[in-house]
Structures are given as structure tokens and as C-alpha cells.
Amino acid sequence: MNYLRICYLVILSFLISSPIIAEDTKVSNDNTKFNIYSGMFDFSDNGKRSALIGFQHQxxxxxxxxxxxxxSPVTGFMFTADSAAYLYTGVQAQYSLGALNIIPSFAPGLYxxxxxxxxxxxxExxxxxxxxxxxxxxxxxxxxxxHLSNASLGDKNPGANSYMFNFLKTF
Structure with missing residues (x-):
């Protein structure tokens, strides 16, 4: 089993066990956050890089x-200028350092x-x-x-690295 597949299995096991070891559920007045983003899909591949735009709900x-x-759960989608599309749902964490936020996430989806x-x-x-x-x-x-990857589920696993600029709004 390769390193990437092991990483995904470890992350997935954490996500599955989260409700079991959760301390409590928090409720907030501002319960919906939207993220609109745009950037470059697979910027590291000169032949297949493409502009992208996306939307995410939390x-x-x-x-x-x-x-x-x-x-907290996230659901979203993105489209590239080359008509590729990715629909996903997963989880994200948010760590705040004053006005700075660090937000890691993991989301399986359909490509x-x-x-x-x-x-x-x-x-993916x-x-x-x-x-x-x-x-x-x-x-x-x-x-x-x-980074998008199929964890070697397919015959090939080239992956794609993307960067995006985000605007987030809470309602």
C-alpha cells in the first residue's frame, strides 16, 4: 500500500470517528458561510493548466x-475553463490566530x-x-x-495541484 493511500485511510478514520469522540455540538447565530473562489487548476502541468472558478458552502x-x-461539513463544486468539473463534500477545521485563519480541509468528490x-x-x-x-x-x-488525487484507485494517478483566491462571507 503506498504512502498516499495510507494518509487517506488515516484521515478517513479520523473523520469517521469524530462523531463518536465529539465533546458537544455548537450552535451559532451566523450558520451559513459561502466561499467563492477563482484560480489556476493544475498550475504545475504546463499542458493541462486551466483557469477555475468555484463555490463552497459551510x-x-x-x-x-x-x-x-x-x-464542520463543507460542500462545493468547481469548474475549469476546459469544462472539467469537480463536485465534493467533506470536512474542514478552522484555527484562528487573531485576524488570521488557517483552514485545512479534506473532501472526496466526483470528477x-x-x-x-x-x-x-x-x-477523487x-x-x-x-x-x-x-x-x-x-x-x-x-x-x-x-491537491486532487484518486489515491491510486484508477489505472493512473497524475493528480492536480491548484491555487485559488477566496472571498468568504458569513450570513
Whole structure:
């Protein structure tokens, strides 16, 4: 079993066990956060890089305190200029250092190649880290990096590295 597959299995086991060891569920008045982002899909591949745009929703009413921090579900999608699409759902944590936020996430999803890069499988896993800065009340600007991989489920696993600029708004 390769290193990447082991990492995904460890992360998945943490996510599955989170509700079992959760301390409590927190409820907030601002329960919906939207993230609109744009950037470069697979910037490290000169032949298949493409502009992307995406949207993500987070419901903070469903967050839980775990030994990994406060986790909440995210769901989103992104499209590239080459008609590739990725629909995903997963979890993210948020660690705040004053006005600076560090937001790692993990989300399995479905990938459609369109005219874009062949990632080798319909099921792809997105690992992401985002750094954002509180701007105004309930608004953030951020920069994120993610990696899509099928964990060698397909015949090939080229992966894709992307960066995005994010605008987050809480309602």
C-alpha cells in the first residue's frame, strides 16, 4: 500500500470517528458561510493548466469539537475553463490566530474530465489548506492550495495541484 493511500485511510478514520469522540455540538447565530473562489487548476502541468472558478458552502450549525479541533461539513463544486468539473463534500477545521485563519480541509468528490486533464478515476480526493484574513464583520479574503488525487484507485494517478483566491462571507 503506498504512502498516499495510507494518509487517506488515516484521515478517513479520523473523520469517521469524530462523531463518536465529539465533546458537544455548537450552535451559532451566523450558520451559513459561502466561499467563492477563482484560480489556476493544475498550475504545475504546463499542458493541462486551466483557469477555475468555484463555490463552497459551510453550515457551522453542524460543527463539532474533536481532538482535531472544531470540524464542520463543507460542500462545493468547481469548474475549469476546459469544462472539467469537480463536485465534493467533506470536512474542514478552522484555527484562528487573531485576524488570521488557517483552514485545512479534506473532501472526496466526483470528477468529470470534460476537455481537461484525465485524473484517472471518477472518485477523487481533495486535500486543501487555506489561509484567510478577517476583513470586515463576517467577511474574509484568502489564498488556498489544494491537491486532487484518486489515491491510486484508477489505472493512473497524475493528480492536480491548484491555487485559488477566496472571498468568504458569513450570513
Amino acid at each position: 453550515n457551522t450549525d453542524l460543527n463539532r469539537d474533536t481532538f482535531l479541533g472544531n470540524l 468529470s474530465q470534460g476537455d481537461g486533464k484525465d485524473l484517472g478515476h471518477l472518485l 480526493f481533495k486535500s486543501e489548506v487555506q489561509i484567510s484574513l478577517d476583513l470586515f464583520q463576517n467577511s474574509q479574503l484568502g489564498l488556498s492550495y489544494n
